[in-house]
Amino acid sequence: MSIEAAISELIPLLGDRLSRSKGDLAQHGRSETYFANMLPDAVAYPESTEEVSRILATCHAQDCPVVAWGTGTSLEGHALAARGGISLDLSRMNRVLAVHPEDMDAVVQPGITREALNTELRATGLFFSVDPGANASLGGMAATRASGTTTVRYGTMRDNVTGLEVVLADGRVIRTGTRARKSAAGYDLTGLFVGSEGTLGIITELTVRLRGQPEAISAAVCAFESVEAAVDTVIATIQSGISMARIEFVDASTARAFNLYAGREMPEKPHLLVEFHGSPAGVAEDAERLGELVAEFGGSDFAWSSRPEERNALWALRHNAYYACLGLRRGATALVTDVCVPISRLAEAVEATRADIAESPLEGPILGHVGDGNFHAILLVEPGNEAELAEALRLSSRMTERALAMGGTVTGEHGVGMGKLAYMPREHGEAWAVMGDIKAALDPKNILNPGKLVQRN
Amino acid sequence: MSIEAAISELIPLLGDRLSRSKGDLAQHGRSETYFANMLPDAVAYPESTEEVSRILATCHAQDCPVVAWGTGTSLEGHALAARGGISLDLSRMNRVLAVHPEDMDAVVQPGITREALNTELRATGLFFSVDPGANASLGGMAATRASGTTTVRYGTMRDNVTGLEVVLADGRVIRTGTRARKSAAGYDLTGLFVGSEGTLGIITELTVRLRGQPEAISAAVCAFESVEAAVDTVIATIQSGISMARIEFVDASTARAFNLYAGREMPEKPHLLVEFHGSPAGVAEDAERLGELVAEFGGSDFAWSSRPEERNALWALRHNAYYACLGLRRGATALVTDVCVPISRLAEAVEATRADIAESPLEGPILGHVGDGNFHAILLVEPGNEAELAEALRLSSRMTERALAMGGTVTGEHGVGMGKLAYMPREHGEAWAVMGDIKAALDPKNILNPGKLVQRN
Known part of the structure; x- marks a missing residue:
């Protein structure tokens, strides 16, 4: 590998958007969790697909690793530069390129965060549903197949990304998917790149599904005497066909963390946090049926709210659960x-x-x-x-x-990422070798996020 | 290629389940539509994954094409033996292996048809949702990424297959996915094989999502003065957030075909056929809101029914639309x-x-x-x-x-299949080459359904 040669070639292209400052390297060589720091040799800040393509063509020619960087909020060390090379920071490619309200989709760049996207959508009556704990970038969320509290209703990134623009390892640019709701025209490359963790290509544009703001929303919190009672309530709710938008479990220890972090007064017991989206009559009906199930399983302190401030506080707390728990x-x-x-x-x-x-x-x-x-x-x-x-x-x-x-x-x-790599053979068996074959076909020089997800030397 | 050598080797394995009768070859060498017949050299009727694996290992060693066959109801010539070889008829692998009502999934063999599966599920209160016109096999539906009238609510095969067992070109057997509702553990191989049209591997087992029979169902038919009015009603309905289980359009000519085929008396105008699934109150509310939109766009003859016989007759007719139209x-x-x-x-x-x-x-x-x-x-x-x-x-x-x-x-x-192959470069551009790279990685000898979907010699 010739990382230095690649960096030398990239300087004329990127100027001061190719950084080798200690601060930049340190910031892009750490994770949110327990992994040891692994620093890149340089950080690139591309501003266009064309620049990403030229960076990859150069790194491909020079055998230089390229690790995509969104917001750095991965919990499994995905964006650590395990073999050095270039950290490709996509935060400057953060625009909403188009919103199509009639088709309920949007075309965005990978660096935009989910909160920024939803802020831009506010006036349209539409929202983007996938909500991992962190205010992650859409590109990172697609690359890790993220999901969140609303997945039970609206699905994961797999279900909400309908098309991509991807720069391949050698710099070629491809488009996957269309703006149609479904397609049977060939291999599902969109689905292949979603969850590929930057090992098959760099996502430079996403088409994502949007959802209509529900007419009515209702949220509830209730406490249970045991984990089992809470979880059995969830199973019964699913099986009864009640359509939940969110149903979250927190244990007694998390409830204590919430109390400490946000001054709440939740009993230190297992809880469910629930939300319904629908018509006013539908939401009321669902709430009533859930209430019956909660009573059946001995739940208590069952409190409904349709006031937006209360609901927002509840879900903000849930999204900050990681930081709240660190406070314990x-x-x-x-x-x-x-x-x-x-x-x-x-x-x-x-x-x-x-x-x-x-x-x-x-x-x-x-x-x-x-x-x-x-x-x-x-x-x-x-x-x-x-x-x-x-x-x-x-x-x-x-x-x-x-x-x-x-x-x-x-x-x-x-x-x-790094954290679950050792389990891949146990989960996938021979199918893990197939993943390796696909990786070898698309990134024969193994420059894209090497050391992650698949087995390559 | 040595097709004859492969066939000779397979005779001891399959006995009279390897057929070279004229009837069998003709039946497996035709399509439902306009394509010229393309006959295989033999038809194999495996009864286990192990047999499929041995057939593929043999054909791989002998460079003999293998074309999977479900029910032969493809409309694009998918299962024609474009280069001869073995037609792999999976109709004897047609069992339901497990139903998990609590998890709302089932494990099935590829040869079972969607109607047979739903018949087996009748007592569980669950159903399998994907319903293409034909009573196709689940394996074929997965291989072609089928969808149907309920896709607007429940999704396509992509959304309803959670795991697969697949025999690779060289006979290796892999499993993709798990019985969990979602996963972020590596490339989405399930999604890659769904829609791969038998070109990457042979599906020998599927885990599919099941849905709860809705508490209440309501269906409606209504006529419109123009195509535009009907379609604009659909768009308005989607945007208003009304949750439809089915919303189908038929034009005046199809209405005439329905009248001839089933003795109905529909006005010869564009129609929408609609169905709602939900709670009694929810369905009633949705129906009322749709009624308002239909009136707004000048629809007429708006007729609701919640009687099962009437509904079943309506959807049976819709599923037979192809044959009804041939009757014109x-x-x-x-x-x-x-x-x-x-x-x-x-x-x-x-x-x-x-x-x-x-x-x-x-x-x-x-x-x-x-x-x-x-x-x-x-x-x-x-x-x-x-x-x-x-x-x-x-x-x-x-x-x-x-x-x-x-x-x-x-x-x-x-x-x-054969019918849309020429459009692949226009739809996918350079991404079609990536599909070819994946094909080459998984089926280097190009024995699996050669001449379909991807560009290979």
Whole structure:
């Protein structure tokens, strides 16, 4: 590899938008969680697809690694420069290129964040639904197949990205998908690039689905005596066909973190946070039916609200859960892990994880998008404490192996990155080799985010 | 290639389940539509994944083409043996392997048809939603990324297949996806095989999502004075956020075909066929709001029904639309073509197609899943009449080019097969080369359905 040669060639193209400052390298060589820093050799700030294409052509010719960077909010070390090279910071490509209200889609650049997009959409009566905890970039969300609290109703990035512009490893630019709602015209390349974590190409434009602001919204919080009662309520709700827009679980430890972080007064018990979207009559009907189920499973403190301020405060708190939980232990960082299991196994999976953590010296709040069977443990560790990290990894490993044994997946939404790479053979078997074959076909020199997701030397 | 050597090797494995009878070859060498017959050299009837694996290993070693066969109801010649070889008839692998009511999924073999699956599910309160016109096999529906009348609510095969077992070209068996509702663990291989038309692997098992039978169903038919009024009603309905389970358009010519085929007395005008699924109150509310929109756009003969027999008759007729339309001309076959455009361009696309057909000597009913922006023309031609086929291809070509110019796709649901292959470069540009790279990586000897979907020698 000739990283220095690539950098020399890129200077005339990018000028001071190719940075080698210590601050830039440090900022693009760290993660939000427990991973060791891995610095790039330079940070590039392209402003157009054409520039991305020229950067990749150069890096391809010079065998220089390229790691895409959105907002750096990945929880699995996706954007660390495991083999150095160029960190490709797409934050300057952050425009909304078009909004088509009649078709309920928008064309955006990858650097725009989900909150910025929704701010721009405010006057249209439409919104973009996918909402991971962080205010992530759309490009990063697509690359990691992100989801969030509304996935139970509106789907993940897989369901909400209908087309892409992608720069391939050698600099060629392709478009995938169309603005039609569906297509049967060939391999689903959009779906292939969504979730490919920057290993197959660099996303430079996205067409995303928008949703109509619901006529009526209603949100509720209620407490339960046990994890099982809360999760069984979720299962019963799903099976009864009630159409939820959000149904989130937080355990007693997370409730305590919320109280500390935001001065709330939630009982320190497992809770469900629920939201319905629909017509006024539909929402009222759904709320009533949920109320009956909650009572059946012994839930209490059942409180409805359709006041926007209250609702917004509730979901802002949920989105800040990671930071709230970090507040449970001064100076802590965390190993944040997520799995997704079939709904029928969810109560068992959550309860076994809770029991594991209860027996461990570490604190680890559990919360999740339980309507999808997806939950997280935020395992709090002291930075640099190797014994604690080893214990957190042991707990995470048990949770992950259990998910696989139950027919689930080692990550519902955080992605593979560095943190789940070791589980790929167990989850995929021979199919992981097929992923490697696809990687080799599209990036034969392995310059795109090397060391992540697939097995290559 | 050594097709004969492959066949010789397969005889000891399959015995009389490897057929070279004229009847079998003819049955597996024809399509439902206008394509010339292309016969395989033998038809294999495997009964297990293990047998499929051994067949593929043999054919791979011998460079013998393998074309998967479900029910033969493709409209684009997908299953024709363009280069001879083995037609792999999966109809004996037609069992339901598991139903998980709590998780609302089922594991099935590829040969089961959608109607047989729904019959087996009847007692569970669940159903499988994807409903192309034909009673197709689940494997074929996955391979062509099929959709149907309920896609506007429940999605296409892409949205309803969560995992696959696939036999690769060399006989290796892989599993993709899990039983979890979502995953961020690596490339979406499930999505890659769905829609790959038998060119990347043979699907031997599918995990599919099931839906709860709605508490209340209501269906309606109404007539409009113009195509535009009908389509504008659809657009307004979508934008108003009314949640439809089905919204189908049929033109005046299709209405006439329905009257002839099933003795109905529909006015010979454009119609919408609509269905709502939900709670009793929700369905009533939706129906009322649709009624207001229909009135606004001058619709008439607006008739609601929640009686199951009436509804079932209506949708059975819609599913038989292809055969009903063939009845408009004695002895006709048809070039059936489908495109999908952004909803905002739908009225224009349908109207321009209608005008084209009106100026042509051919008859061509238009109908479609307009809630998705997807519509079909059934261009009736005399079998063997080259001039008429050329005219039908000219009309289809205009419709297809127009869809591309509008930001749409050359096929919303029928797939590429033989009929849309020539449009791949126009729709995908350089991305078609990427599809070819993936094909080369997974099927280097090009034995799987050669001559379809991608460019290979």
